[in-house]
Each structure stands twice: as structure tokens, then as C-alpha cells.
Amino acid sequence: MRLLILGGTEFVGRAVTEAALARGWEITVFHRGRHAPPPGVAELLGDRTEENGLAALAGVAEPGDGTYTWDLVVDTWSGAPSAVRDAARLLSGRAAHYAYVSSRSVYDYPAPAGLPEDGPLVEGASPDADGDVPYAQAKLGGELAVQDAFGDRALMARAGLIIGPWENVGRLPWWLTRIARGGPVLAPGTPDLDLQYIDVRDLAEWLLDASGKGLHGPYNLVSRSGHTTMGGLLNACVRTTGSDAELRWTDAERILAAGVEPWTDLPVWLPPGELYDTLHQGDVSRAYATGLHCRPVEETVADTWAWLCAIGGTAPQRADRPLKGVDPVTEAKLLAG
Template sequence: MRLLILGGTEFVGRAVTESALARGWEVTVFHRGRHAPPPGVAELLGDRTEEGGLAALAAVALPGDGTHAWDVVVDTWSGAPSAVRDAARLLSGRAARYVYVSSRSVYDYPAPAGLDEDGPLVEGASPDAGDDVPYALAKRGGELAVLDAFGDRAVLARAGLVIGPWENVGRLPWWLTRIARGGPVLAPGRPDAALQYIDARDLAAWMLDAAEAGLHGPYNLVSRPGHTTMGELLNACVRATGSDAELRWTDTGRILAAGVEPWTDLPVWLPPGELYDTLHQGDVGRAHAAGLRCRPVEETVADTWAWLCDIGGTAPQRADRPPTGLDPATEAKLLAG
């Protein structure tokens, strides 16, 4: 299989590249040159946000036997839908299939617990939109752009919460770093709160499998509800880091009354309610029936900690995402009661 990955050097893109290389695929990485891709790939440089930025892709000659230059394209873009539109149009005759890493945010909010791929979608999305649209509209606009160019040759991978090695958003790395410092740690809500997420490597593996199998259409890509719990996640962090951290489970009402923001100040965690149902209670039967397998939380946490240690303990941070994590003074105040 010949893979073109648009990105391929960070987080989900990196996981896709590594997974394809492990399968013995021929991998071409199209990126801006800001980060080195893994060894063993072919590189094409360009900035899809600039005029003429796709020239390197356009210059790739088609095989003389009438086949495509690539069997599959994987696109992780989360910015302007117009960038997805331009890439998909250019590649429609050069690639057999297009896998777009979308998001479960494309569903009309609030998404009730148990919502599957047939749920109502956000309105107002356009494949021609620029950078000035909210995330949900950007992702839905990207979906529309891919469908317009590839039709039933497109897979829309609607990912949920993504964690694992190479994370550049700061969720699991923040918890690992905080717990590694040891001492009393504010643990939010109830330890039995069910979580729904996906390891970037499991997402990558499923997308490549889907491309090989000729799947098409939308799939919710996340673990089953209750794959793990908040308590299991944080205890796995304690074990992975080997710290003396003491998890202090704290009432949700006290946390919210202190002005602490779920999801951002305390990554991954959400109190019961609409947003919790939307992000941690989605229906994923279709993806699991199509072969999705999610590794145990213990493995995800341990591998993420090993990666963090290997790169010096400081995780990369995407410039377009705000830093996450609870202010130490606020944590100390809550712990003091």
C-alpha cells in the first residue's frame, strides 16, 4: 500500500505514519518542514495555507499504468475547511481513497448519550470557509469537502478524545507530570466516572485497516463508554510514574464553586451533564463492528509516560490550543479544604 499522509510528524499524524511503516507500506509525508518525520518516509514540502502551497503534490507524476499515485490519503487537518477542499480536489485523481480525521464535535450540541453516526449535524458548515469558523464547523466543512471530491471513496473518522504518545494538546501529559511531582493530588468528582477516549495508535491502526478494507462513510472512533474510569486513569498515572502521589477525590460542587473549568483546568474530566454525555457516552458500535480495538488504559498511560521521559519530560504544545492544567495555588486551596 502507498500512503500519503498530510502532516505525519505530530500526534495522530505521527501515529499513522509509524503504523504504516510498521506494516511495510510506502509512506509519503507532506508537511511544512517544522518537525522531522520518522525515518523511512519520502518527504514532500509545502504549506497548504499559502498560494501554490500544494505544488509539490501536483508535481507528482501519475503511474503510466493508469493507477493512482497513492492508495490512500490520510488528512488530520483541523483548520480552515478550504485547505481540505483544495487538497481533496487536487488528489481526487491521484489517490484511490481519502481518510479524513474529523471529530465527534460535528454533531449538533448537545449530543445525547448513545448517539450514533445518524445523529443530527451542525448547521452552517461550508467547505469554502476560512480560518474564522468554530472548530465544529471547521471539521464538518472538511467532511463536506472530502465527500465532494471523493464521494464513497472517503472515510470520515469522527474521533473522540484522543490521548497517547506524541500528544501535543496537553491532557494526559499534564496529569502524568502533575502526578509525578507527588504529594496530595486533587482528583475530581468520583473515581468510578466512566471515560470514553481513543489511543492515537488505535485510531491510526483502524484508519489504515479501513482503507485496506474499502470502507466509506462516517464512523465514531472512540472506545466503548466505560472502557475505563477516571479513577483507573489516574491510578495508572501513579503506577507509571512511580510517584508517592495521593489522590484526593474532591466533590464536584466544591470544584466548580472554586471557578475550576472542567476539561481545561482538569483535563479529560467532565461533571455529569450534557457535555459529559456528548463526550463520554457516544455510540461506537459501527466502528467496533468494523474492527476497532482499544488497548487497556494501563498501556496507554505507561507508553505516554515513557515517551515523555524520552523527550525530556516536557510535552510539545500545539500553538492553536490553549495550555491545560490546574493552577497550583487553586489546587492547594481546594486540598486545604
């Protein structure tokens, strides 16, 4: 199999690259050159945000004999949809399938618990949108762009919370480093709160399998709700790091009253309500029917910690995402009662 990854050196793209290498696939990455691709990967350099930024891709000739240069394109772009539009149009005659890593944010908010793929979508999305586009409209615009160019050869993976090795958003790495410091740790809400997420490597494996099956259209791509709980996640962090951390479960009302923001100050966690239902209660039966497998949370946590330790304990951080983690002073006040 011949794979083209638009990106391919960070988080989701890196996981797809590693999974494809393990399968012996022939891989090309198209990226800006800010990070070195893994050994054994061909690279094309360019910046999708610049004029003629796709020149390196355009220089790859179409076969012209009814075959394709690549069996699959994987695109993780989350900026202006026009970049997806231009790439998809360029590659429509060069690639058999196009998999776009979208988001469950494309659903109209609030998305009720159990919402499947045919639920109502956000308004105002366009494949031609350029400039600074809100995240939900950007992802849905990207979906529309891929559908326009590839039709029933387009696959939209509507991922939710993604964690695992190579994470550059700062959610699981923050919990691991905080718990590794030990002592009392502010644990939000109740430990039995169900979570819904996907290990980035399970996302990658599903994308590669889906191309071989010819899957197309949208799929909610996260675990079943309750694959683990908030307590399961944080206790796995305690065991993995071997720290003396003591989880202090604290009422959501007290946390919110102190001005602590769910999801950002305390990553992953959301108190029950509309946003919780939207992000942790989606219907994933369609993806599971195609063979989606989600590994145990203990494996995700242990492998992420091993990766963090191997790179010196400091995770990379995307410049376009806010830093995660509660202020230590605020945490200490809440722990003190």
C-alpha cells in the same frame, strides 16, 4: 501499500506514520518542514495556507492509466475547510481512498448519550469556508469537502478524546507530570466516572485497516464508554510514575464553585451533564463492528510516560490549543478544604 499523509510528523499523523512503517508501507508525508519525519519516509514540502501551497503535490503526475499514485491519503487538518477542499480535489485522481480525521464535535450540541453517526450535525458548515472557522464547522466542512471530491472513497473518522504518545494537546501529559510530583493531588468528582477516549495508535491502526476494507462514510472512533474510568486513568498514572501521589477525590460542586474549568484545568474530566454525554457517551458500535480494538488504559499511560521521559519530561504543545492544568494555588486551596 502507498500512503500519503498530509502532516505526518505530530501526534495523530506521527502515529499513522509509525503504524504504516511497521507494516512496511511506502510513505510520503506532505508538511511544512517544521518537524523532521521519521527515517524511511519520503517528504514533500508545502504550506496549505499559502497561495500555491500545494505545488509539491501538484507536481506529482497522475498515472493516467486507471491506477493511483497512492492507495490512501490520511488528512488530520483542523483549520479552514477550504484547505481540505483544495487538497482533496487535487488528489481525487491520484489517490484511491481519502481518510479524514474529523471529530465528534460535528454533531449538533448537545449530543444525547448513545448518539450514532446519523445524528443531527452542526449548522453553518461549508467546504468552501476560509479564514477563522469555529472548530465544529471546520471539521464538518472538511468532511463535506472530502465527500465532494471522493464520494464513496471518502472515510470520516469522527474521533473523540485522543491520548497516547506524541500528544501535543497536553491532557494525559499534564496528569502524568502532576502526579509524578507526588503529594496530595486534586482528583475531580468520583473515581467511578466512565470515560470514552481512544489511544492514538489504535486510531492509526484502524485507519490503515479501514482502507484495506474499503470502508467509507462516517465512524465514531473512540472506545466504548467505560473502557476505563477517571479512577482507572489516574491510578494508572500513580502506578506508572511510581510517585507517592495521594488522589484526593473532591466533589464536582466544590471544584466548579472555585472557578476550576473541567476539560482544561482538569483535563479529560467532565462532570455529568450535557457536555459529559456529548463527549463520553457516544455510540461506537459501528466502528467496533469493523474491528476497532482499544488497548488497556495501563498500556496507554505507561507508553505515554516512557515517551515523556525519553524526550526530557516536557511534552510538545500546539500553539493553537490552550495550556492545560489547574493553577497550583487553586489546587492547594481546594485540597486544604
